[in-house]
Amino acid sequence: MYSFMNDYSEGAHPRILHALIETNMVQAKGYGEDMFTQEAITLIKDKINSPNSDIHFFSGGTQTNLTVISAFLRPHEAAIAATTGHVLVHEAGAIEATGHKIIGLEVSDGKLNPEHIASALSVHTDEHMVKPKLVYISNSTEVGTIYTKKELEEISRFCCDHQLYLFIDGARLGSALSSSQNDLTLPDLARLSDAFYIGGTKNGALIGEALVINSKCLQEDFRFHMKQKGALLAKGRILSLQFLELFKDNLFFDLATHANQMAWLMQEAIDLLGYKFLVHPSTNQLFPILPNSIIQQLEENYQFYRWSEVDKEHSSIRLVTSWATTDKMVTSFIEDLKQLTHSN
Amino acid sequence: MYSFMNDYSEGAHPRILHALIETNMVQAKGYGEDMFTQEAITLIKDKINSPNSDIHFFSGGTQTNLTVISAFLRPHEAAIAATTGHVLVHEAGAIEATGHKIIGLEVSDGKLNPEHIASALSVHTDEHMVKPKLVYISNSTEVGTIYTKKELEEISRFCCDHQLYLFIDGARLGSALSSSQNDLTLPDLARLSDAFYIGGTKNGALIGEALVINSKCLQEDFRFHMKQKGALLAKGRILSLQFLELFKDNLFFDLATHANQMAWLMQEAIDLLGYKFLVHPSTNQLFPILPNSIIQQLEENYQFYRWSEVDKEHSSIRLVTSWATTDKMVTSFIEDLKQLTHSN
Amino acid sequence: MYSFMNDYSEGAHPRILHALIETNMVQAKGYGEDMFTQEAITLIKDKINSPNSDIHFFSGGTQTNLTVISAFLRPHEAAIAATTGHVLVHEAGAIEATGHKIIGLEVSDGKLNPEHIASALSVHTDEHMVKPKLVYISNSTEVGTIYTKKELEEISRFCCDHQLYLFIDGARLGSALSSSQNDLTLPDLARLSDAFYIGGTKNGALIGEALVINSKCLQEDFRFHMKQKGALLAKGRILSLQFLELFKDNLFFDLATHANQMAWLMQEAIDLLGYKFLVHPSTNQLFPILPNSIIQQLEENYQFYRWSEVDKEHSSIRLVTSWATTDKMVTSFIEDLKQLTHSN
Amino acid sequence: MYSFMNDYSEGAHPRILHALIETNMVQAKGYGEDMFTQEAITLIKDKINSPNSDIHFFSGGTQTNLTVISAFLRPHEAAIAATTGHVLVHEAGAIEATGHKIIGLEVSDGKLNPEHIASALSVHTDEHMVKPKLVYISNSTEVGTIYTKKELEEISRFCCDHQLYLFIDGARLGSALSSSQNDLTLPDLARLSDAFYIGGTKNGALIGEALVINSKCLQEDFRFHMKQKGALLAKGRILSLQFLELFKDNLFFDLATHANQMAWLMQEAIDLLGYKFLVHPSTNQLFPILPNSIIQQLEENYQFYRWSEVDKEHSSIRLVTSWATTDKMVTSFIEDLKQLTHSN
The missing domain is CATH 3.90.1150.10 (Aspartate Aminotransferase, domain 1)
Structure with a gap:
């Protein structure tokens, strides 16, 4: 059988396990304040060519999504997502549990475009409704499609023009960026989004997602939010060590x-x-x-x-x-x- | 230096890592529906001598605490804890973020007793105040003390008499039960509490806490709450495999x-x-x-x-x-x- | 012009104001524990022919909806509503702010039927999704249509069969029950729903909605929820006095x-x-x-x-x-x- | 007997009722967008000598407190209050229900001073704890004491220096400002606080509290928060009309x-x-x-x-x-x- x-039926790529074993008895500070985490952060900043971005490591995608969205939004603000979006249907109401509505938009291929987003804005006009403030997209999407650079640039520009945050769920970002049809790079993502994450769990890590926050204003106090949502692991090193291994070469x-x-x-x-x-x-x-x-x-x-x-x-x-x-x-x-x- | x-400065005990390596390429179902998790659940039920308890695996203590307390309580209900309690001061408001007040009680040695709890009940008398409903204790406590069997029995009886849930934070339960002054056993904990957890992170696991829910009424739909709080890991096996190793003998x-x-x-x-x-x-x-x-x-x-x-x-x-x-x-x-x- | x-452009019907003036200097207990409130409760119980129902008075519809839904549901449970439903679009995310998703169903005339509800149940199948638990309907609906007795009986039976709560928003209930096409009565509503409210604000009261909770299990501790949501008015009498006037005859x-x-x-x-x-x-x-x-x-x-x-x-x-x-x-x-x- | x-055992001062009667049949816009509300806002701005403040009307104190605090704070931020503070003990966990911890400080006379607040800051030092961000005081306090101008100026300066918001619960502000020992004025409150409210319910109004938001940054989108918490009355006029009457002379x-x-x-x-x-x-x-x-x-x-x-x-x-x-x-x-x- x-x-x-x-893409998470097995454990981890052997090199990941090896990295954990090799460093196992080194004593390190807790909660992501260790040297491995610092090293992984530096490495990822380099790979995404964005020295002023903040990097944080999470143990899973739902946890990342709910921490990000609840940290970024004020109580009356809402997220916009495709009706196929993971946050909308497959996270047991995780976002709503933090107090925020997700406005779902019907799309054929799992991908949002500016027209979709504009249609949501047009019907949310006053204080009797929520205020759309964050656009959530996935790349690759939940139906396996990917965004082109042109498409992402258009969304990004639209979000800037309308003071919307753009957040990209990258649970399967590796697969998207490695697609033969892809023309996006990690630096593109850092340049075009307010935040995105690089999925490890579905691409060879034991567990782990690396969140990248690009917007200065959204970086403040973010570790408080992680702690509050139970996302700061005591042994934070075990997340960052895996990303060190994944990104130290082309793994x-x-x-x-x-x-x-x-x-x-x-x-x-x-x-x-x-x-x-x-x-x-x-x-x-x-x-x-x-x-x-x-x-x-x-x-x-x-x-x-x-x-x-x-x-x-x-x-x-x-x-x-x-x-x-x-x-x-x-x-x-x-x-x-x-x-x-x-x-x- | x-x-x-x-107690989480290093990685994991070598046997834990070995267990992960050994099973690494076995294909298993996601989200804790795998055979390793089933096996670990059976093993722990046996160790705690409580076949009707439910077992769930989490990646950290704060996550366990917030998921448990928010799942157990209705919106107007509150937790009671010592002012040294981890949930009260060291979880960045994680419990309040799910909507619940924690009533803090000053105690000298980190331990609650029925008199403390009674004092909280006596001043929460009507619908203008929250309704105390859950007693949170830690064993060992945040200041390293432990509960005796007699003390735990008294709290347990008091909670039953006053329709309060008793939840025991066992982040350092191993250390408590291995103390030379201890007279409690795992079956005692299953018998005397509504829920408790067995801490792995601080006792040799890479990460992981095993939550035990003993009360039938509190077991219903619990996995929904885990998913909603981002606690259902895609590779749930990596948590249960560690507990299998810790409990298959006396490790x-x-x-x-x-x-x-x-x-x-x-x-x-x-x-x-x-x-x-x-x-x-x-x-x-x-x-x-x-x-x-x-x-x-x-x-x-x-x-x-x-x-x-x-x-x-x-x-x-x-x-x-x-x-x-x-x-x-x-x-x-x-x-x-x-x-x-x-x-x- | x-x-x-x-239907809330003017103040109140003169008889309502008169009732307030007439009782103005009577000293009464606060927070709805006064004699006027007791009298109004008795009167309404009689009108709905449901002596075991609980009656509570609110100052507005959104407040009623958010207090009811958050009190009735556990964190992972969701409401089902028509996409025209007031809670879904015109309450600024009030329900989501209490942590609950609303599953919106497209309908042509503002009215839900069992088939609609069944379609929502069929796609919410496991713990990765929210659990639908409460059906929200409005009578009259937001587009002015009304439910027939047969339609309401069918929904009610479906809800019973599927362990769903049925909650009826009656902001314009007077108008619905007075329609020439109506065949429902207040006792029917009490018999067929878990809870409903009788709108005063849009039918001649200064402000006020009378909530009726019919299900024993949902009545417990309800005043705690009202207090927590800011809905227990210090001068609770001013709400009940109006309903006394509205229902003491046929007003x-x-x-x-x-x-x-x-x-x-x-x-x-x-x-x-x-x-x-x-x-x-x-x-x-x-x-x-x-x-x-x-x-x-x-x-x-x-x-x-x-x-x-x-x-x-x-x-x-x-x-x-x-x-x-x-x-x-x-x-x-x-x-x-x-x-x-x-x-x- | x-x-x-x-101070809310009776209805309203006769002049208040008269104002409602007199304007009763005038057609006005809903949700506080009417001419009476505009007039009341202008009048209050004049009385507090703060033309750039925003004024909003609520139906009760708990509702005001929970809307203000949840609108002002980000999820990880906490309020500081005296242990006698109304928000801490007598609002059924209303603030926590919006996700925020209240840090309670023991004081002898219901009044906070900078030393108290500093003591709370000194023990909240990193992201494992909540971040104190708002100071809640009541004037008069819950035990009937009042703040002097000097005391309020000291708190205000301390809050500015430490980037804390100062919010004053004025449920009994009339009584405080009319005390023979008082040396504060309404313009002082507008000058020294980020927000405060003027209590009507306990000072002759039928119901109603007038919230004043002085800080530009905290004013944005505030009506969304009101709507979301069920605080925007359809007949908003009935609140503002009362404040018009209370403040058009010295009533x-x-x-x-x-x-x-x-x-x-x-x-x-x-x-x-x-x-x-x-x-x-x-x-x-x-x-x-x-x-x-x-x-x-x-x-x-x-x-x-x-x-x-x-x-x-x-x-x-x-x-x-x-x-x-x-x-x-x-x-x-x-x-x-x-x-x-x-x-x-």
Whole structure:
């Protein structure tokens, strides 16, 4: 049984574990005030070419999102997100629990653009409604699509013009930036957003997300918010050590590139067999539309998520590849799908 | 430079790391629905002799406290804690941020008793005030003291009689239960509290706290609350794997016993040199009162926390030992203190 | 200049003011523990034929909604409402500010039915999402429509079957129950809902809404929640005195009936002139669709709300009548509209 | 039976009611956008000599406090208050429910001074604790004492120097400013605080508090916060109309002066009978210490609050006078107390 359920089915890349072992008995200060964290911060600032950004390490994406959004917004201010946005549907009301509404916008491909955002602004006109103040986007999105540099620049400019904060959920940022269709860089993200995070959990780390806050005004007192939300780990080092390892050479991008390549192999094969995709694939998430009978047979040997019913006889499924996906797993799946297709 | 700052200065006990490495490439379900987590839950239920308790794993203490208290209480209900209680002063308002007041009670040794709690109840009499509903105690406490079985039974009975929940912060539970003065067991805690947690971070784990919810009524929908507070890790396995290792034999208690023994050696030596303690030591935290001049000299070679000013010339310091504290560190400290004492 | 902006443009019905004057110098206990409040509670319980219901008085609708919903729900639970629902769009995020998401459902006429609610339940399936727990409906709705007894019974049964609370916003309940198309009674509301409120502010009171909580389990400690939200007025008597006056005979329904009749006169005239309505009118809110040119001319002598653009040349407006609307105001508007229509 | 329970036992001063009646049928805009509100705002700005202040009207004190504090503070920031402060103990956790801790300081007479505030700052030193940001004081205080101009200037300067907001709860501001010991004026309050409110409910209004926000930075978007907390009344006019009446001549101060004079008569008589006071009286609240036996007999004819047990045989009670207290009530009480004293 192979799993294509998600990109966090395994532990961590061996180099990550090695980094933890190697430094294990060094005594260090708690709560992220240690030397490893300082080193990782310096390294990431260099990689994003933004010396005045602040870097903070979190243990997970929901925690990052809720800490950021509640720290940035005043009580009457709201976030704007696509209805597919992770914060809107898959975080058990984490943002609302901190007091803020999320205004959901229907979009076809998981991506917001200035017109969407403008439509939200146009109907929030006075103090009887919340005040939209932060735009939340994900890159790659929850349906595997990515933003181009032009698209991100447009959103960024729109946000500046309308005094909106732009926050980018980068749980799968590695996969986005390693996509063959990508033209964005880490420095672009630092330049174009108020804050974004670099996801480690889904790209080879044991756990960990590196938050980057670019706007001076939003940096103040941020560690208070982390502490208050339970996000300051006593052993903060174990987060930063992993990012040190991921970014001290090209490991972060190598792992993401591998995940994308594995996805690409599957995509090509599925294409050749004549199947369509719910959304055109760009990264490590594929949403092929298959006959229900074949899906059922695949489930005997593979784990994946049934995404949506397309018609009475077809459904889309979600296949996720990762740094840990092997050629063998991919080949096995492709062969089985071929055989099932031809014998159906 | 040796550090006695805290019990989380190092990474994890080697066996913990080994457990992570050994299982690293096994594919498992996310969010704590994996087989390791199931196994750890079964093991802990057995150790606490409470098959109907629910077990959940968190990445830190503040996160555990805020999730528990906000899940258990209705909006108008409040927690009661000693003014030394971690939730009251050292969590940046984490509990209040979820909407709940903490009623602080002045106590001399970090420990609450029924009289303290009764005094809080007596002044909260109507709907113009919050309604006290949950008693928060720590074992060991923030000043290193521990509860006896008789004391805990009295609090537990009082809470039952007054429809108060009893929640025990066990960030340093290992150290408490391994104290030479302790007569409590894990099954006692399960029997006498509504919920408690077993601290891993401060007792050899990389990170992790195991929450035990004993009361049926408080168990319902608890995973929703975890998700909402950002506490459900995608790779939930990395928490449970550590508890599996700590409890599959006596490792959890062995590590805590070692920490206590190291503290005992220091305590004995400090005693012999004629110094007093702010609070009589029971566990791995010592609060000796030393001349400021000596403290200053010690700081050249040792890291520790200056706790409080006692008089113009004396202060208390906090010395914390852990599973990772070595004889060499202890001996060195004792020798230096002896020498400084005699030459002063 | 006459105003059809809303049903709270004037002060209070003279009898209401008279009741306040008459009792003005009587000394009474504070915070709703006075004899007037007791009397009003007894009277309302009798009118709704529900002796075990609890009655509480609030100064406004948003305050009522936020106190009720935050008191009833646990942190991970959410409300379900139509996208036109007052709580969803016109309360500045009041519900979210207490920590709860509102799941918005698109409906054509402001009314929810079991199918709508079922669709929300079907996509909220696990702890990664909020748990829908309360259904919020308004009667009359924000677009002036009303629920029939059969419709309300169906929703009520569905809520019981799915362990959902049913809460009815009755800011304009008088108008709904006085509609010529209505077949519901106050006892029906008490029988079919967990809680509802009887709006005074929009039906002749100076200020005031009377909340009725029917479910035993939801009644406990409710005054704590009111106090915490700032809803317990020191001079609680001034709210209950008004409801005493409204319900001691038929005043409440007389005022609402008058408002509906004034609306009916306008509706009939608009109909005769050949104009359509955005929503078929049932109560004291009309949404006629008029040429923009005529709207502009009407605005010179009448105040009303431009509701929505229908096409390039037509918009819907909202006309609201009340207990204070006079024949003269209505006649004047009708005459002017006739004249504008014919001369256009 | 006469009541000295509080200063809100009656309805409103007749002139207030008259103002409501007189304007009753005028059509006005909702939510405080009417002409009466504009007029009241202009009038109050003039009275406080602060044209750039913002004025908002609320229906009660708890609502004002929770809206102000939650609007002013970021999530990690806390308020500082005396342990007698209304927000700390008598608002059912209203402030904490908006997410903020209140740091309580023990004081003897209900009044804070810079040393108290400095002591709170000195123990809140890093991000593991909340950040004190707002100082809450009441004038008159909850025990009837008042601040002198010098005292308020010192607090104000301290707050400026330490970037703390100063917020003054003026539920009984009329009584404070009308005290024979007072040397503060309304313009002083506007000059020395970031915000304060002028209490109407306890000084002759039906309901209503007028909030004054002096700091430019704290004024932004304040109506959003009011709406979100349910504080924007649809018929906002009924609040402002009362303040128009109170301030169009000297009515506000006349009523408060009367209340203080009634208290003074009682104080003088109690003094003469040889009784002590818990706190030296300054305003309309007296806390005499009487034998329990006499208290019990007084309770047969008078309503008042038993405040605290002083020793086994004596308690303090609270006597509150108001604009509505008559000579007859006061004389009757004094005579009865005299007789009981002599016959005891």
